[in-house]
Amino acid sequence: MSKKMNTVVSVLIVASILIILNVLVMLRVIDEYASQVLTIAGINVIIALGLNLISGFTGQLALGHAGFMAVGAYTTAALMMKLHLPTLVAVFGGALMSAFFGFLIGLPTLRLRGDYLAIVTLGFGEIIRVLMINLPELTGGPAGLKGIPTFTTNFFWRPVLSFALVYLTMTLVVVLLNNLLNSSHGAAIISIREDEIAANAMGINVFYYKIFAFTLSAFIGGLGGALYAPFFGYLSPNMFNFQKSVEFLIIVVLGGMGNLTGTVVAGIGLTYLQEILRFLKDYRLVIYPIILIIVMIFQPSGIMGLFGNKEFSLTRFVGKLAGKQLSGEQSSDKAGEVQ
Amino acid sequence: MTVLKTENLSIQFGGLMAVANLNLEIKKGELVGLIGPNGAGKTTVFNMLTGVYKPSEGRILVQDRNEQNQDIGQLHPYQITALGMARTFQNIRLFKNLTVLDNVRIGNHLNVKYKSVEGIFRLPGYYREEKRIEEECRELLKIFDIEHKGDELAKNLPYGEQRKLEIVRALATKPHILLLDEPAAGMNPQETLELMDLIKYIRERFALTIILIEHDMKLVMGICQRIVVLDYGRMIACGTPAEIAHNPLVVKAYLGKELENDA
Ligand SMILES: Nc1ncnc2c1ncn2[C@@H]1O[C@H](COP(=O)(O)OP(=O)(O)O)[C@@H](O)[C@H]1O
Ligand SMILES: [Mg+2]
Numbered sequence: 094m095s096k097k098m099n100t101v102v103s104v105l106i107v108a109s110i111l112i113i114l115n116v117l118v119m120l121r122v123i124d125e126y127a128s129q130v131l132t133i134a135g136i137n138v139i140i141a142l143g144l145n146l147i148s149g150f151t152g153q154l155a156l157g158h159a160g161f162m163a164v165g166a167y168t169t170a171a172l173m174m175k176l177h178l179p180t181l182v183a184v185f186g187g188a189l190m191s192a193f194f195g196f197l198i199g200l201p202t203l204r205l206r207g208d209y210l211a212i213v214t215l216g217f218g219e220i221i222r223v224l225m226i227n228l229p230e231l232t233g234g235p236a237g238l239k240g241i242p243t244f245t246t247n248f249f250w251r252p253v254l255s256f257a258l259v260y261l262t263m264t265l266v267v268v269l270l271n272n273l274l275n276s277s278h279g280a281a282i283i284s285i286r287e288d289e290i291a292a293n294a295m296g297i298n299v300f301y302y303k304i305f306a307f308t309l310s311a312f313i314g315g316l317g318g319a320l321y322a323p324f325f326g327y328l329s330p331n332m333f334n335f336q337k338s339v340e341f342l343i344i345v346v347l348g349g350m351g352n353l354t355g356t357v358v359a360g361i362g363l364t365y366l367q368e369i370l371r372f373l374k375d376y377r378l379v380i381y382p383i384i385l386i387i388v389m390i391f392q393p394s395g396i397m398g399l400f401g402n403k404e405f406s407l408t409r410f411v412g413k414l415a416g417k418q419l420s421g422e423q424s425s426d427k428a429g430e431v432q
Numbered sequence: 433m434t435v436l437k438t439e440n441l442s443i444q445f446g447g448l449m450a451v452a453n454l455n456l457e458i459k460k461g462e463l464v465g466l467i468g469p470n471g472a473g474k475t476t477v478f479n480m481l482t483g484v485y486k487p488s489e490g491r492i493l494v495q496d497r498n499e500q501n502q503d504i505g506q507l508h509p510y511q512i513t514a515l516g517m518a519r520t521f522q523n524i525r526l527f528k529n530l531t532v533l534d535n536v537r538i539g540n541h542l543n544v545k546y547k548s549v550e551g552i553f554r555l556p557g558y559y560r561e562e563k564r565i566e567e568e569c570r571e572l573l574k575i576f577d578i579e580h581k582g583d584e585l586a587k588n589l590p591y592g593e594q595r596k597l598e599i600v601r602a603l604a605t606k607p608h609i610l611l612l613d614e615p616a617a618g619m620n621p622q623e624t625l626e627l628m629d630l631i632k633y634i635r636e637r638f639a640l641t642i643i644l645i646e647h648d649m650k651l652v653m654g655i656c657q658r659i660v661v662l663d664y665g666r667m668i669a670c671g672t673p674a675e676i677a678h679n680p681l682v683v684k685a686y687l688g689k690e691l692e693n694d695a
Contacts, residue, residue, distance in 0.1 A: 269553070275551075280538050284527050284538045288525050290509075291526070294513060294518070294525075295542075295601065
């Protein structure tokens with residue numbers, strides 16, 4: 094089987110999995126509660142993928158992705174409620190607004206060396222939250238924003254459509270990010286993490302690529318938030334607190350910094366874990382920090398570090414199943430091999 | 433034709449004058465040795481030439497790819513590389529966790545002719561360019577006989593090959609001026625001889641002007657046409673290897689310390 098065939102088969106497999114899952118949601122084999130948890134997990138994964146781009150791949154720590162999530166969510170809600178834009182247009186608009194914020198924050202901050210970005214994004218997340226509390230016309234203030242139009246009002250289709258849209262978006266984000274990171278431009282981004290001085294000496298405009306990565310990261314974070322608004326139909330400033338930003342960071346660290354596969358696995362796993370541990374009430378809030386500490390001590394490279402930090406590549410997997418892939422071909426098959 | 437010129441180049445770190453009033457003039461195609469005992473300021477000169485340090489005083493003029501002289505005082509390192517001057521690092525600064533091939537690919541960055549959008553959506557430009565880039569990178573690796581290690585992580589190469597990879601990566605930026613900072617450090621005599629041959633070869637093949645830092649004097653004597661000697665940040669001699677070898681200042685400053693070190 095040729096490489097092209099592998100790709101085609103992989104696309105078919107991904108499409109089938111998405112369709113099958115959707116049918117299961119539709120038939121309520123995956124019940125409404127489970128599909129809701131899975132959908133939230135998908136949104137968390139999307140935002141964590143955005144965070145991984147700037148922190149895991151570019152090496153610049155960011156601590157305010159709940160802020161970008163909020164910008165995406167509230168912008169989308171406003172576009173739908175005030176301007177009555179179609180849902181998907183509003184979602185895209187929310188992501189764009191978040192990207193714009195990312196660009197504005199990055200411009201002065203990313204010129205500086207060191208951990209300025211971490212401090213500034215941390216402040217940004219809090220400022221956004223306080224803003225949301227104090228702009229009641231737009232956000233409903235501390236009581237929250239009710240009555241956001243959902244993807245559909247149809248009781249039967251609502252979980253199906255939410256699930257489908259979120260997982261389709263997540264798949265697109267994974268594929269397109271992976272494409273970027275395997276291109277020469279992605280190599281430039283990763284080289285900044287590896288050694289900024291050497292990257293500069295190779296002719297790479299380090300500042301430009303940091304801004305690029307951070308703006309794209311904010312776009313993806315905003316996209317996750319934008320999906321959240323019509324999925325949930327209700328927003329409150331407390332959903333986007335510092336705790337939430339830390340959750341995204343823990344997903345990235347647990348999955349493995351600079352590994353997309355790990356973010357997907359850890360994002361779904363941790364979201365589920367949090368649901369299972371609901372009976373612990375407020376004690377559940379200490380679970381994430383404990384996980385973070387344990388990972389940092391015993392497995393700092395995250396889950397995927399156990400697998401040599403390789404990305405899971407479906408094309409490679411298909412090739413192996415077909416049993417005909419030559420080792421030479423494999424080595425030139427860069428799909429998914431970021432590290 | 434002068435391709436690189438410094439006028440009264442100086443830099444101070446706190447109270448330390450690391451380089452003082454350096455006037456260099458490098459001609460096109462020359463292979464110049466920059467020698468001097470440890471701490472003389474050689475690496476600091478490279479750091480100023482490549483924009484890593486901003487000089488406290490003086491000017492640096494570099495000929496760009498269109499043979500125009502540029503004052504590079506205010507340029508960032510990546511802009512200086514874009515003019516056509518590339519370097520290697522004394523303390524190897526490879527992208528350790530990336531493959532050998534990716535290291536060279538990153539060096540090729542200035543010659544990437546497709547946009548990031550084309551990469552994200554895998555448009556035809558991406559495939560065409562990446563194929564060309566990989567071929568060119570492998571071709572460069574072949575010169576240094578590390579082509580077969582393209583898919584290994586840079587950190588897993590033996591020390592000597594890491595030094596070679598640094599040179600390959602710098603060559604991938606397509607420079608016309610190449611600055612090599614102790615490229616033979618840590619190599620055994622056999623490897624060092626091979627490396628010197630390779631340096632001569634790439635100079636011819638890519639029409640390079642090369643400045644070579646080396647603190648082993650015998651080594652530079654063999655391949656450089658002209659040698660500049662630094663001591664305590666000052667140029668104490670400049671001339672042909674024969675002239676340098678018999679210059680009493682050099683013998684005193686340089687060889688004296690070698691003897692001290694050996695003792
Ligand atoms: N960034 C810096 N800050 C302070 N001192 C420095 C710095 N870089 C170099 N120096 C000092 O400048 C002098 C020259 O160093 P260097 O250029 O590395 O010497 P060489 O390469 O000739 O061995 C040394 O005394 C070194 O300690
Ligand atoms: Mg040095």
